[in-house]
């Protein structure tokens with residue numbers, strides 16, 4: 450049985466029963482109440498809204514009289530089918546433009562950010578969730594530790610030491626619900642004079658939005674073949690820089706050691722902070738593992754951000770940051786009344802998942818799975834396009850960038866491909882000035898595609914690219 454909670458105002462001229470009638474009709478038109486659903490009984494609704502039964506009865510009678518609702522014996526008041534169009538014309542539907550369905554409408558979707566769900570260790574995750582539920586009622590049902598569950602923070606500190614060469618204590622680890630939320634905290638933490646943030650150009654538009662929304666001035670710093678143009682950064686008057694040294698997003702290059710040292714030196718001499726976003730460094734397929742920038746940070750100037758979105762799943766919404774010790778007391782002061790945004794049970798389950806070695810095992814497995822997918826994609830591109838295509842971001846973890854040589858208009862190609870059921874992506878949004886500078890590269894995320902799907906899609910793409918030539 451549905452519940453209804455309209456705002457009924459006894460001060461209004463319109464009688465209460467009419468207000469209720471208007472409300473129910475309006476919700477039916479908007480699709481919030483659907484054909485076949487039963488309205489609450491007169492007694493229940495009157496009690497819930499603390500109004501008289503007569504008021505509810507009169508509203509329902511009006512709806513019945515106008516044919517919106519029918520009264521069925523033993524079933525109550527049921528919403529009937531009616532022509533919404535007439536009403537839609539009067540009231541435009543409320544559209545949320547930002548909402549994107551997680552399920553793709555396309556036969557082949559090269560979306561960046563999607564992971565391979567087929568290999569997700571569901572059984573182990575479920576077992577950890579069950580075990581996490583064994584905690585005491587107080588632990589499970591109250592607000593958790595503000596900074597995040599200590600066991601999880603300990604596991605993360607241990608993991609960062611082993612996998613990324615970072616030395617930190619669990620006191621420095623803050624658990625957050627995704628990079629946007631945690632970077633939002635950072636934006637509030639910096640002192641007001643640190644209001645200019647340098648970012649690689651191109652870079653992650655999602656983070657740029659966070660800085661802009663927090664009224665920061667964002668300064669684009671161009672990239673060289675081997676990553677950030679350090680001299681340009683030095684010439685800027687930024688006092689914070691956001692960087693992706695392990696895998697530049699979206700171009701994929703790895704920042705060499707010499708540039709890392711220069712970056713740290715810049716932070717030291719400028720009394721600046723570096724935000725290191727290490728979002729998918731685990732998926733490195735060639736060469737030796739390179740320690741994080743934070744691992745070289747002897748002056749404690751690097752704020753390190755990591756996520757479980759790529760190595761496990763974005764659905765659990767868990768990320769973390771390692772704060773320099775000098776920022777900790779301000780953090781505690783400023784956010785001492787904020788509650789932890791990630792569900793306690795999820796954090797406990799994740800701590801168990803790491804403690805039992807499931808995460809490491811999963812990462813090892815996924816490295817092989819993704820390496821194979823990446824190879825398949827690269828081969829398919831070279832098989833079908835040969836020297837007419839260049840792969841640019843092959844060092845990235847879960848995506849590639851491709852330049853199809855005679856394609857000058859990436860948007861057009863994206864549109865044509867969509868028409869044939871293939872969702873490929875333009876990279877324009879990563880550039881600061883997306884109107885002029887972006888090259889016509891195409892981004893192909895391979896996380897969620899099977900090898901067979903990629904082979905089929907690239908074959909189809911060949912025809913589409915050829916057709917755009919004409």
Ligand SMILES: Cc1ncc(COP(=O)(O)O)c(C=O)c1O
Nearest residue numbers: 562627628653698728756758768
């Ligand atoms: C550059 C970058 N950083 C971080 C993230 C992870 O964000 P979250 O932890 O909110 O899933 C992403 C996700 O796509 C990303 O592209």
